[in-house]
Amino acid sequence: MKLKPMDIYKLLPKTNCKKCGLPSCMAFAVRFIERKVGIEDCPELNTAKYLKQKLKLKEIASQYLKATETKLVVHEEKCMGCGSCVIACPPNVSVSLEASGGKGPREDVTVLVVKDGVVKPANLKLCRRFEGDIETRPCTVCVDSCPTKAIEFL
Numbered sequence: 001m002k003l004k005p006m007d008i009y010k011l012l013p014k015t016n017c018k019k020c021g022l023p024s025c026m027a028f029a030v031r032f033i034e035r036k037v038g039i040e041d042c043p044e045l046n047t048a049k050y051l052k053q054k055l056k057l058k059e060i061a062s063q064y065l066k067a068t069e070t071k072l073v074v075h076e077e078k079c080m081g082c083g084s085c086v087i088a089c090p091p092n093v094s095v096s097l098e099a100s101g102g103k104g105p106r107e108d109v110t111v112l113v114v115k116d117g118v119v120k121p122a123n124l125k126l127c128r129r130f131e132g133d134i135e136t137r138p139c140t141v142c143v144d145s146c147p148t149k150a151i152e153f154l
């Protein structure tokens, strides 16, 4: 599921009261998608009047909130720990064969690692999707290399 700012905006109070420190509810929605603000940062949403909207927002955002800073979601129940994504990841490949295999002790130098039979995020700062505009850095190598669709980017 890809969340867009409009999906968030629809559930905000839409009063543009600026109590969150942002110029508008749409600005809040954009920052929410960027994971720079959360539900608790909108004082209006946390009043009884908007309880229903708050609960709905929590519900649709729950998977999103579980995602990493790079918006990576691992569906562990689908992952068989094959390591294809780890091996294919370009920053991993550039480190060493051992590291790119995801089985070595160098979690600090790889983006993903296989641990206890499932893939886990390791050093996300090395990922091509870390920070910056994701639209201009659309690396999908790990997702494309997964045979079971166990990983996705929101």
Ligand code: SF4
Binding pocket: 012, 013, 014, 015, 016, 017, 018, 019, 020, 021, 022, 023, 024, 025, 028, 041, 042, 043, 044, 045
């Ligand atoms: S505090 Fe909430 S209602 Fe007010 S502008 Fe920010 S997001 Fe909109």
Ligand code: SF4
Binding pocket: 088, 089, 090, 091, 111, 112, 126, 127, 128, 129, 139, 140, 141, 142, 143
């Ligand atoms: S998006 Fe690219 S750089 Fe980031 S983990 Fe996946 S393959 Fe590696």
Ligand code: SF4
Binding pocket: 078, 079, 080, 081, 082, 083, 084, 085, 086, 114, 118, 119, 145, 146, 147, 148, 149, 150, 151
């Ligand atoms: S996420 Fe996919 S490619 Fe990566 S280890 Fe799990 S099953 Fe293999």
